[in-house]
Amino acid sequence: MLNANTKKKSTFIKLAVSGIGCFIIxxxxxxxxxxxxxxxxxxxxxxxxxxxxxxxxxxxxxxxDFWKLQEKELDTEVENSGDLLxxxxxxxxxxxxxxxxxxxxxxxxxxxxxxxxxxxxxYLAGSGFMQKILNIRIEFNKDSNSSIPKVVSYNKFRVPxxxxxKKISDMFLTKLFECGGEKSINKIIAANLxxxxxxxxxxxxxxxxxx
Numbered sequence: 001m002l003n004a005n006t007k008k009k010s011t012f013i014k015l016a017v018s019g020i021g022c023f024i025i026x027x028x029x030x031x032x033x034x035x036x037x038x039x040x041x042x043x044x045x046x047x048x049x050x051x052x053x054x055x056x057x058x059x060x061x062x063x064x065d066f067w068k069l070q071e072k073e074l075d076t077e078v079e080n081s082g083d084l085l086x087x088x089x090x091x092x093x094x095x096x097x098x099x100x101x102x103x104x105x106x107x108x109x110x111x112x113x114x115x116x117x118x119x120x121x122x123y124l125a126g127s128g129f130m131q132k133i134l135n136i137r138i139e140f141n142k143d144s145n146s147s148i149p150k151v152v153s154y155n156k157f158r159v160p161x162x163x164x165x166k167k168i169s170d171m172f173l174t175k176l177f178e179c180g181g182e183k184s185i186n187k188i189i190a191a192n193l194x195x196x197x198x199x200x201x202x203x204x205x206x207x208x209x210x211x
Contacts, residue, residue, distance in 0.1 A: 051156045052133035055123050058112050061093035069093045084203050088113065091194060091201040095122075098188045103179035104172055105129055111185070113194070113201075120194050120201075124185075131155070138173075140193055147177055147190035 061069075069090045076084055086094065092113055100108045106128035114121055124136040138149035148170050152159040159169045177185040194201040 052131070053135055053137075053153075053155045055112060055125060055135060056114060058114050058123075059088040059092060060112075061089045061096070065089040065093045066096075082204060086201045086203070087199065088115070088201060091203070094203075095188065097183055098180065098185055099183040100176065100180040100185065102128075104175045106134065106172075106176060108176070111189070115196055118196065120196055122189065140190065142193055147186055148173060 065087070069086065072084060072086065072090070076082075095111045095113055098108075098111045102108075106126055108124055108126040110125050112123045112125065114123070119139060122138050122140075124138065126134055126136075128134050133155070135155060137151075137153040139151035140147075141150040152169055152173065154169075159165050177190060181187070192203050194203050196202075
């Protein structure tokens with residue numbers, strides 16, 4: 001009788017130890033597997049996102065370019081012209097009108113424009129998401145009416161054309177572009193995308209341009 005009770009206790013202890021072991025070991029193994037997969041999947045995007053990329057060589061505006069921009073605006077009002085023809089430097093002076101307060105964890109400092117492969121490309125220079133430098137490169141699709149860029153890069157990380165990264169990026173840019181009201185990216189840029197002809201930029205004369 002004593003031996004039977006001893007065997008029952010021994011069996012119970014073994015089952016308890018086995019159950020506790022399964023409860024701890026299996027989740028630990030699963031956690032390690034998930035961590036390894038996560039590292040393999042997200043290590044490159046995070047490294048690229050965290051690697052600051054400097055802006056390319058741009059035609060930055062001088063004081064003279066700001067004066068020329070104002071003169072051309074006045075001329076279009078007098079002539080009742082619908083278009084405004086600007087040099088690259090004058091257009092960058094125009095982009096100084098974008099004034100976006102810190103929004104969605106991102107602090108935009110300035111917007112700059114350049115031409116790459118005959119297409120207009122914009123650079124949002126700023127910081128956020130624990131990155132001291134987070135420069136965003138964007139290209140719009142001029143053939144669509146969407147204000148969401150077709151190509152987006154955060155520092156060295158280029159957002160895929162589909163998937164969860166694309167959805168998160170689109171949601172973030174939608175909010176960011178709306179910030180600032182009449183001085184937002186939507187009003188100053190997305191609603192008035194430039195046309196490049198040689199070394200000249202053509203945009204519409206909108207109310208946002210008027211003083």
